[in-house]
Amino acid sequence: MDDIPSILSHVSIGTNQFEQALAFYDAVLTALGCRRLMEHPDAVAYGKQYPEFWLQTPFDGQPATVGNGTHIGFIAPTKAAVHAFYEAALAAGGQDEGAPGSRAGYGEPYYGCFVRDLDGHKIEAAFWDLQLIEKS
Numbered sequence: 001m002d003d004i005p006s007i008l009s010h011v012s013i014g015t016n017q018f019e020q021a022l023a024f025y026d027a028v029l030t031a032l033g034c035r036r037l038m039e040h041p042d043a044v045a046y047g048k049q050y051p052e053f054w055l056q057t058p059f060d061g062q063p064a065t066v067g068n069g070t071h072i073g074f075i076a077p078t079k080a081a082v083h084a085f086y087e088a089a090l091a092a093g094g095q096d097e098g099a100p101g102s103r104a105g106y107g108e109p110y111y112g113c114f115v116r117d118l119d120g121h122k123i124e125a126a127f128w129d130l131q132l133i134e135k136s
Contacts, residue, residue, distance in 0.1 A: 010045070011072055012054035014064025015119050018042065024092040024118050025055055031084035032074055032125060064119055071114070071122035078127060079111050085125035089115040097122055109133045 015021040022044060026036070029046050034053070038045040045051030053072070058064050076082045082100045090096065098114035106112075112126035 006052065008052065010052050010054055012056060013072070013119075013121050014058040015055055016057075016064050017118055018055075018057055020093075021055055021118055024089070024094065025053075027088040027092045028085050028094070028115075028123070028125075029053070029074070031088045032076055032081055034074075066120040066122075071124055073112075073124040073126050076112070076125040076127040082111060082113050082125045082127050086113040086115060089117070089123075093118055100125075 025044075025046060029035070034046045034048055036044055037047050037051045040056075043054055043056035046053045046055070053074075074085070076085060079100070086100050095116040096114075097116055098112075100111070100113040102108070102111055109129040109132035110126060111129070112124055114122060114124045116122055
């Protein structure tokens, strides 16, 4: 189990506009090297090696809602990938919540951006400079 690169199995979010949300996440997650790994009629899973991020219509048939104080952070392999994610999100209809850059309160190793998807979910792409982490 020590070779699993994440502490989470997966994260799922709901959408009220499935096809449009798929187009949005196809664009932004491709910028981070992710792809669709599993597809069902009302759910799609993205990841690199295994399904880590699910987009779906809610199982209970009720409208999807956004969690206040909740956001999902995706790992970006480079600072350039953070910029590609941000630009893809805005081009696909996402809303800016914080342009790519360092954040004073997050520490020197952090570089990232924040956007809202088409349903209002807050998402982030974050590059962590491992060399700076090792020095701290």
